[in-house]
Structure formats: structure tokens, C-alpha cells
Amino acid sequence: AQTVTQSQPEMSVQEAETVTLSCTYDTSESDYYLFWYKQPPSRQMILVIRQEAYKQQNATENRFSVNFQKAAKSFSLKISDSQLGDAAMYFCAYMEYGNKLVFGAGTILRVKS
């Protein structure tokens, strides 16, 4: 079974600085998708960014970018110019064909003003 590991239970970043959240996964598949979801205290899960495994180019969405290392099965999220609104729980997730999502345990991100 596929597994997703987020080794950082909690991270802190100063407002306007950059922070990187780590994620590793285990799979024997070659074609899959990876996601980062944000879950603020209100609990509504929001998609931040997605990466398709067959694409070598790292995905970016405004201040959010990923470092996708397929051989190492690593998928980290970089948040640039951190804002107070970025404070949330961040989940890394793996999806294979059939749309089944497997989530990591999450990383709490705290943003200091």
C-alpha cells in the first residue's frame, strides 16, 4: 500500500520569510499525482498545488512551489513571502489512478508576526 510521510509535525516561520515543508512517499507506480492541501482552523481543506509525476517541471502557484524529486520519492512545498493567512495544517497527499487520495499526518505551520 502507498504511504505518505511528513516528518515535521510542526514548523514556524517569520512573516515575509520562506519555509519548506517536507514530504516523502512510497509507491511502485510510475504514473501518479501528488498534492499539497491546506487545512485552516475552520477545517475546510483547500488545494494548494498539484504535481503530475510524469512532468519533470516543478509546479508553482504564486508564492507556493514544489521540489519534486521522483527518484528520491520526495515532494516538498516551499512557501515564499509567508503571510499570517498561511498558518494552517498542511497535508501532503498521493493519488493513483481511481482518484483515491492517501494523506500524510500533516504539518502544522505557524507564522510569526
Add this chain to the structure above:
Amino acid sequence: EAGVAQSPRYKIIEKRQSVAFWCNPISGHATLYWYQQILGQGPKLLIQFQNNGVVDDSQLPKDRFSAERLKGVDSTLKIQPAKLEDSAVYLCASSLSRGEKTDTQYFGPGTRLTVL
């Protein structure tokens, strides 16, 4: 566009009681998912519907959990009887599923269940 709706937002019950959660997906979304999120963990898929048919219920504890999606729209998830370990947030999500290899899942606000 309205998002995924869930009710109730909070529920407190005694163990061995029954409880039901309701979900209304985004209009036009064919696929609906129920996840269980225990405190401190990531969401775990319980069941996946494609229209009103079950695609995957391999992690649903079928001795106490049941779910249905009548007419391929709204869905209900029921627990009977509840156990202490069922305390969790139950998340509903939906996706368009236009036949593409994968679709973005959109999540509702969840129902926080506390079993005493």
C-alpha cells in the same frame, strides 16, 4: 458556485448510540468521498461513490458504518452503534470526474463527532 455542504457541523453522542451525517456535493460532481480524520492524523478514505454506485469501500468498517448516495447526489453516512474510537472529523469531498485520469477533490467543512 456553492461548495460542498455538510451537516451537522458538530455532534456529541453517547457510545452505542447511532448518528448520521449528511453531505451535498458540488452541483454536477459525479464522484463523492467520505473521509475520517482522527485528531492528529491525515484524512482516511472510508468510501467512494461514482454517481450512486460504490467504487471503493475497502476501509469502511461495515459492521457499524453504512453509507448511501441516492439518486447520485446527496449522501448520508451512518454509524450504528458508535464506539469511543469513532470520535473524529468526518469530511465529505466531491470531484467532477469527467473521465480524466484524476480530478481535484473539493472538501466540505466536516462534521466533528465526539463519542462519550
